[in-house]
Amino acid sequence: MAQKLRLAVLLSGSGTNLQALLDRSASGTLKAQVAVVVSDRPGAHGLKRAELANIPTRIIDYRALMEKGRDEWERLQLPVDLRELDEAQQILHFPDVSKRLGRLAGMVLAEDEMIRHLNAFQPDCIVLAGFMRLLSPYFLRHYNRDGAWRVLNIHPSLLPAFPGQRGYEDTFDYGVKWGGVTVHFADEGEDTGPILAQAVYPVWPDDDLDSLRKRGLQLEYALYAQCINWLASGQVRFFESSHGRTIVKIIDPNYPRILKDWAISAFSGKT
Ligand code: GAR
Numbered sequence: 001m002a003q004k005l006r007l008a009v010l011l012s013g014s015g016t017n018l019q020a021l022l023d024r025s026a027s028g029t030l031k032a033q034v035a036v037v038v039s040d041r042p043g044a045h046g047l048k049r050a051e052l053a054n055i056p057t058r059i060i061d062y063r064a065l066m067e068k069g070r071d072e073w074e075r076l077q078l079p080v081d082l083r084e085l086d087e088a089q090q091i092l093h094f095p096d097v098s099k100r101l102g103r104l105a106g107m108v109l110a111e112d113e114m115i116r117h118l119n120a121f122q123p124d125c126i127v128l129a130g131f132m133r134l135l136s137p138y139f140l141r142h143y144n145r146d147g148a149w150r151v152l153n154i155h156p157s158l159l160p161a162f163p164g165q166r167g168y169e170d171t172f173d174y175g176v177k178w179g180g181v182t183v184h185f186a187d188e189g190e191d192t193g194p195i196l197a198q199a200v201y202p203v204w205p206d207d208d209l210d211s212l213r214k215r216g217l218q219l220e221y222a223l224y225a226q227c228i229n230w231l232a233s234g235q236v237r238f239f240e241s242s243h244g245r246t247i248v249k250i251i252d253p254n255y256p257r258i259l260k261d262w263a264i265s266a267f268s269g270k271t
Contacts (some may be wrong), residue, residue: 007126010038015044016221017130018037030196032226038059038117058117070105089142091136107138111136144187152184155167155183155192156216156220157182172208179202180198197230199216
């Protein structure tokens with residue numbers, strides 16, 4: 001019997017991915033339980049979903065902490081060296097160093113608070129579900145240690161195409177004929193970490209952004225739950241490519257059938 005994973009879900013908005021996990025957890029099809037939900041936005045609807053399911057919630061006042069980091073970074077006592085962090089990070093690309101250090105300081109303040117909250121719940125896995133903040137190497141190293149990857153993200157495009165905050169918009173605006181959704185582990189870059197699994201959907205000539213997003217979101221819900229189940233069942237393996245990149249492989253005899261089912265579901269209503 002596979003062990004149930006303890007999940008900490010981080011979100012910023014409506015939380016339909018959280019809801020899909022909660023529903024599957026309640027029906028027994030998810031080999032995991034949501035232990036805590038954290039948001040950077042007090043008004044996030046996802047927090048209400050958590051409360052309705054009796055899941056503890058925490059709010060991190062990112063706005064205030066980012067301001068504090070920006071204004072006080074030279075005087076702050078932080079648990080990490082900012083310049084060393086700046087060397088390691090691959091998310092802030094603007095040339096102004098003090099602006100970067102101020103931004104990183106704010107992130108560390110917020111992440112430190114988040115880690116303290118999360119520690120109380122002993123999560124096995126951090127699940128980013130529409131969390132619209134970049135995470136610094138300070139947070140990621142705390143969880144990605146001892147050779148394990150513990151921070152999962154879902155991204156609404158077929159990575160490495162269209163990273164960033166506008167996955168569906170960029171997919172739609174570019175005119176690609178297949179869209180996709182990706183679950184990957186988070187690393188120091190933005191949406192660059194090792195890919196766990198992807199599902200694709202056709203883009204139809206009569207689609208608009210809403211219909212495309214609706215099709216993609218249905219796949220997101222199935223994909224995220226399946227990835228968490230693969231992790232919980234010990235069916236995820238890590239390899240190194242000849243370029244030194246971490247490659248993830250799923251060791252599940254049902255893998256081809258699952259991918260085929262996703263593809264068929266993405267055609268629903270058209271054939
Ligand atoms: C989802 O589409 C998720 O893939 C995306 O935000 C949405 C959250 O929806 N995440 C990102 O774009 C991360 N860069 P939800 O709040 O209804 O789950």
